[in-house]
Amino acid sequence: MNRKLSLESAYDLKSPKDNIELYSVWAETYDMDFINEMQYKLHFSVADEFILNGGEGLVLDVGAGTGALAQALLQKGKFSIEATDISEEMLKIAKSKNIYKRSFLSDLTKEIPVENSFYDGVVSSGTFTHGHVGPSSIGELVRVTKPGGLITISINEKHWVALDFKSEVKKLNNYTRNYTLKKISIYGEQSTHDHKNDKAIILTIKV
Numbered sequence: 001m002n003r004k005l006s007l008e009s010a011y012d013l014k015s016p017k018d019n020i021e022l023y024s025v026w027a028e029t030y031d032m033d034f035i036n037e038m039q040y041k042l043h044f045s046v047a048d049e050f051i052l053n054g055g056e057g058l059v060l061d062v063g064a065g066t067g068a069l070a071q072a073l074l075q076k077g078k079f080s081i082e083a084t085d086i087s088e089e090m091l092k093i094a095k096s097k098n099i100y101k102r103s104f105l106s107d108l109t110k111e112i113p114v115e116n117s118f119y120d121g122v123v124s125s126g127t128f129t130h131g132h133v134g135p136s137s138i139g140e141l142v143r144v145t146k147p148g149g150l151i152t153i154s155i156n157e158k159h160w161v162a163l164d165f166k167s168e169v170k171k172l173n174n175y176t177r178n179y180t181l182k183k184i185s186i187y188g189e190q191s192t193h194d195h196k197n198d199k200a201i202i203l204t205i206k207v
C-alpha cells in the first residue's frame with residue numbers, strides 16, 4: 001500500500017477539508033489496498049447487525065465511501081439505499097457500482113441536507129473513527145430517521161472512549177427508544193498488519 005494512502009494517514013486527519021484531500025487521491029485504489037489488502041470486514045458486521053435488528057426500507061449510508069456497506073446489505077436483503085459522503089471521488093466509485101438509488105455530497109459535521117424523519121434507517125461503517133467524524137454528528141442521524149426507524153453505525157473503539165460517545169448517546173435517549181452496543185473485530189482473523197486486533201463498537205439506536 002502507498003504509505004501516503006494508509007490507515008495511519010487517515011487517522012492523522014484533522015478536519016473535513018483534510019478528509020476531502022486524502023480520499024480524493026485514495027478513492028481509485030481504496031477497495032484494493034484497504035478493503036482487500038487489510039481484510040477489512042466492518043461493513044459486513046454493520047450490515048448483519050442492521051438486518052438482525054429489523055432494519056428495512058429506505059436507508060441512508062453515511063460516509064458511504066466506495067459503497068462497501070451497501071454491497072454487504074444488498075447481498076443479504078432488499079433495500080433502497082442512498083449514499084452520502086464528503087468526498088466526490090469516493091462517491092464516484094460508489095455510483096459506478098449501480099447500487100445506490102441516489103447519492104449526494106454532505107459534511108456530517110454539519111447539517112445533512114435532508115428533511116426530518118426521511119429515512120427508515122441509517123447505516124455507517126468506518127466513518128466514525130480517528131480523524132473523521134465525532135459524536136456530535138449522531139444527532140443528525142436521529143433527526144433524519146423516522147420514529148420507529150433504526151440506526152446502525154460502527155465507531156472505532158478507541159475513538160468511542162477518547163471522544164466520550166457514550167455521553168452523546170445517553171443525551172439522545174430523550175429522542176430515541178433504546179440503544180445497544182456490540183464490540184467486534186474490524187479486520188479478518190487471517191490479517192497480519194499492525195491494526196489486526198483493532199475493535200469497533202456497533203451502536204444500534206431504535207428511534
Ligand SMILES: C[S@@+](CC[C@H](N)C(=O)[O-])C[C@H]1O[C@@H](n2cnc3c(N)ncnc32)[C@H](O)[C@@H]1O
Binds near residue numbers: 062063107
Ligand atoms: C474509512 S472510509 C469508510 C467508507 C465506507 N463506509 C467503508 O466502510 O468502506 C471513511 C469515509 O468517510 C468519509 N468522511 C470523512 N469525513 C466525513 C465528513 N465530515 N462527512 C461525510 N463523510 C466523511 C470519507 O470521505 C470516507 O469515504
